Amino acid sequence: MSIKIGLVGTGTVGGGCIDVLQTHHDDFARDLGLDLELARVCSLIPEQAEAHHVSDIFTLDYHDLINDPEIQIIIELIGGTTIAKSIICEALEAGKHVVTANKALLARAGDEILTRANEFGLEVAFEASVGGGIPIIRPLMHSLTANSIISIMGIVNGTTNYMLTRMDEGFSYAEALAEAQSKGYAEADPTADVDGLDAAAKIAILSSIAYKSLVTIDDVATQGIRTLDAIDLKIAKERGCCIKLLAIGNNTKDGVDVRVHPSMLPAEHPLSQVKGVMNAIYVVGDFVGETMYYGAGAGSHPTASAVISDVIEIARNIECGGGVRLGKPWSKRAAFVSQKDAEFSYYLRLPVSLSAAFDVQVFAKKAGFVLKEAPCAYHDQASGIIHYVMFTEPAAYKTLEAALNSLTCQDGLLMGTSAVIRMVD
Amino acid sequence: MSIKIGLVGTGTVGGGCIDVLQTHHDDFARDLGLDLELARVCSLIPEQAEAHHVSDIFTLDYHDLINDPEIQIIIELIGGTTIAKSIICEALEAGKHVVTANKALLARAGDEILTRANEFGLEVAFEASVGGGIPIIRPLMHSLTANSIISIMGIVNGTTNYMLTRMDEGFSYAEALAEAQSKGYAEADPTADVDGLDAAAKIAILSSIAYKSLVTIDDVATQGIRTLDAIDLKIAKERGCCIKLLAIGNNTKDGVDVRVHPSMLPAEHPLSQVKGVMNAIYVVGDFVGETMYYGAGAGSHPTASAVISDVIEIARNIECGGGVRLGKPWSKRAAFVSQKDAEFSYYLRLPVSLSAAFDVQVFAKKAGFVLKEAPCAYHDQASGIIHYVMFTEPAAYKTLEAALNSLTCQDGLLMGTSAVIRMVD
Numbered sequence A, B: 001m002s003i004k005i006g007l008v009g010t011g012t013v014g015g016g017c018i019d020v021l022q023t024h025h026d027d028f029a030r031d032l033g034l035d036l037e038l039a040r041v042c043s044l045i046p047e048q049a050e051a052h053h054v055s056d057i058f059t060l061d062y063h064d065l066i067n068d069p070e071i072q073i074i075i076e077l078i079g080g081t082t083i084a085k086s087i088i089c090e091a092l093e094a095g096k097h098v099v100t101a102n103k104a105l106l107a108r109a110g111d112e113i114l115t116r117a118n119e120f121g122l123e124v125a126f127e128a129s130v131g132g133g134i135p136i137i138r139p140l141m142h143s144l145t146a147n148s149i150i151s152i153m154g155i156v157n158g159t160t161n162y163m164l165t166r167m168d169e170g171f172s173y174a175e176a177l178a179e180a181q182s183k184g185y186a187e188a189d190p191t192a193d194v195d196g197l198d199a200a201a202k203i204a205i206l207s208s209i210a211y212k213s214l215v216t217i218d219d220v221a222t223q224g225i226r227t228l229d230a231i232d233l234k235i236a237k238e239r240g241c242c243i244k245l246l247a248i249g250n251n252t253k254d255g256v257d258v259r260v261h262p263s264m265l266p267a268e269h270p271l272s273q274v275k276g277v278m279n280a281i282y283v284v285g286d287f288v289g290e291t292m293y294y295g296a297g298a299g300s301h302p303t304a305s306a307v308i309s310d311v312i313e314i315a316r317n318i319e320c321g322g323g324v325r326l327g328k329p330w331s332k333r334a335a336f337v338s339q340k341d342a343e344f345s346y347y348l349r350l351p352v353s354l355s356a357a358f359d360v361q362v363f364a365k366k367a368g369f370v371l372k373e374a375p376c377a378y379h380d381q382a383s384g385i386i387h388y389v390m391f392t393e394p395a396a397y398k399t400l401e402a403a404l405n406s407l408t409c410q411d412g413l414l415m416g417t418s419a420v421i422r423m424v425d
Helices: A012-032 A046-051 A083-093 A103-120 A137-143 A158-168 A173-182 A197-211 A230-238 A300-320 A360-367 A397-408 B012-032 B046-051 B083-093 B103-120 B137-143 B158-168 B173-182 B197-211 B230-238 B300-320 B360-367 B397-408
Strands: A002-008 A035-042 A071-076 A097-100 A149-155 A241-252 A255-266 A278-285 A289-296 A346-353 A376-380 A385-391 A419-423 B002-008 B035-042 B071-076 B097-100 B149-155 B241-252 B255-266 B278-285 B289-296 B346-353 B376-380 B385-391 B419-423
Touching: A002 A012, A002 A300, A012 A035, A012 A046, A012 A300, A035 A300, A071 A083, A071 A300, A083 A097, A083 A103, A097 A103, A097 A300, A103 A197, A137 A197, A137 B137, A137 B300, A149 A197, A158 A173, A158 A230, A158 A241, A158 A278, A197 A241, A197 A255, A230 A241, A230 A346, A230 A376, A300 B137, A346 A397, A360 A385, A360 A397, A397 A419, B002 B012, B002 B300, B012 B035, B012 B046, B012 B300, B035 B300, B071 B083, B071 B300, B083 B097, B083 B103, B097 B103, B097 B300, B103 B197, B137 B197, B149 B197, B158 B173, B158 B230, B158 B241, B158 B278, B197 B241, B197 B255, B230 B241, B230 B346, B230 B376, B346 B397, B360 B385, B360 B397, B397 B419
Parallel strands: A002 A035, A002 A071, A071 A097, A255 A419, B002 B035, B002 B071, B071 B097, B255 B419
Antiparallel strands: A149 A241, A149 A278, A241 A255, A278 A289, A289 B289, A346 A385, A346 A419, A376 A385, B149 B241, B149 B278, B241 B255, B278 B289, B346 B385, B346 B419, B376 B385
8 A cells, every 4th residue: 555645845855855756666665565655745836846747746735735634744845943833733733744854943843843743643753854864863763772872073064064175275264155155055145054053953953862851952052154264274284183163962961062163173083074065973872982974964865865764764664553663752851061161172363463562472361261382373464464373271262252352342453353163172 | 561681692792782781771761761671691601691790690591581481582692603593593483583793694694584583573683783883784774765775885894994004004914913813803813804704794784785685695705805915005095095995785787796805995085084993884875875884893882782772672663562664674686796707997016026027017918907007116125025016907806816826826926925906986
């Protein structure tokens, strides 16, 4: 008997899902004994449906899918947190399983949605919400379950990783962003990527799973890459390091420590080899030790791979009977480590006017942080700037912030933006 | 209600499993709602049970586990293909699910065991059989199912990867082997590792899953690392490459292409960064593109992580009811690409006596293979050897083999072993 699927959203990922279902329908039937039938497709753009030859099952109204008693699985791929949420909740109320790639929604209302699914005995699967095609959600839920997870560190935003890779090759921030936009990796408004919000949503989801307690996007201390430039990557490379925007979720005795920020890490670290738009998630468990999952973090076909693999898992569960097997969904709220007082070693770069009288040692001393080594000065004659670079002993971010704020008050001293990057072992 | 587990084997991995179950019993109960009880432990070495404080549930006779009607899951960790097979088959006949790390058995009799499990409606789980703690079996079975898998390339033997890493640092083969043995990474008889047999068993298992047809260890064209030495890794490095023992399973239009051999691959390849005893499996799917899974490929606690995660999956399935959801097990035999006529580009090193009259160009021409570039000569004055190094255009292995065999017939010409390494993009 066929398992009927309703798809909402015919954009990049939705189109990819139609491709997978069309390409592999017969393979799924032969190899898995599953007849997956795309029964209904909904979006606001009929042309996209036409381009994928599904006009005959197309509708503009998602209620046509919800109200179809034969559809057992709804795929939600419209994104956003309003209509998408209505679709998912109405699908659950109508007794349908849901597959979604919607990280923004899950990082804000994941507990509500999963609790509702559990009440109805239905599954909401969301492998595609983090790391595109990379299997990471299911490995955390099904393959690392023998462990207490100690730490997660991920490169989970392909846009910023692409930009940092190009900046490592000498591009300025502006050049790297423009190229990412021209290639379709970055939106016209790149805020969600470059300010780390996309990565924050993803680490909230991963931390919720790994630490079995609710972490939302609002719990993530988030710092983006806007103030970085090629010189920072050049200096990192000279020291045998690289700079990545890391999404980090640590399990500590005081609670969950969850944050997104530019990070300087050793070139030997497995994550430092992740280039361009590729993603990787590095997970440490108390028994398994270090593991890493690598692949395409976005794109039509990779993300569709994750969506349809979720559909297949649900279809298998339907076929073999039995209930949903995901355990309790994030029922309790996580305790959090205060980010305000947390201390880290930092890389600090101050672009100062060549003509200014500025003593970097005095600055550090007055600001109240200790330098690990003598500061360096990089002269840029063309622009009349000296970049002072400091590596600090562990210090609170607020200490550095206050020091930087005190500087910007002195007119004409600070030339451009300063960079503050955490050191990661 | 508790789920009772019987463990057979109290060595490295068995001991690790006892550790996990003791450490995390209460966590599993709280987070997953599973009360996993280690009910009975069997091995031939009571002292190992004593060391793990399980003497009270210890027995020397595995039938005590098979005949205990309350035990629902048997963990088999004794290895080998005789008694281990009896234990697994008897456990299935007694209605018990099985978890095993036994790659040798699965690569020889996997179809028989899985078919029997299917007949009984039981699960045989074996995540720990490949890549130690790395989630790779379940990702292939549950997370990449939307894809046709195109290619698998794995560093799946930690011992040889450790040796190659040390040889890359200048150790001779003999020194690297001796160190691996002194650290407990290699057995006194290192055959299974250095001749590639362990890797062959693992790629047979991965290929069977990925290509949904039976591949056994006997189907794998296997070449080990015995003839390599530090000079090969040095030359590779000079060319921006590294040498790894790769286990490869490709899906081609003519059948499955499955082999294990030393491979020279570019330093930028994700697998080239995998150092020491770490393992990684690189999987390419038609929709997901390239993915990689990295972690500890062996060891007590990492491997136990995979075993107990399998136990948890089975326990969840028992708790929520419903049947086994793994689809048909490798029911048909794979078609295979003939390795005899397959052509690859090779790195070829011939150690020739300094005093011999030897023309490498004439040798290549006579042997019938074409060189990609002019050959190089590395003089080793101390030992009186010239190492001639050639990079060939695609050629059949048998052509090279015949050429090398013709050489060794000439007394006093070949000094030591020649190295034949395939080039991988």
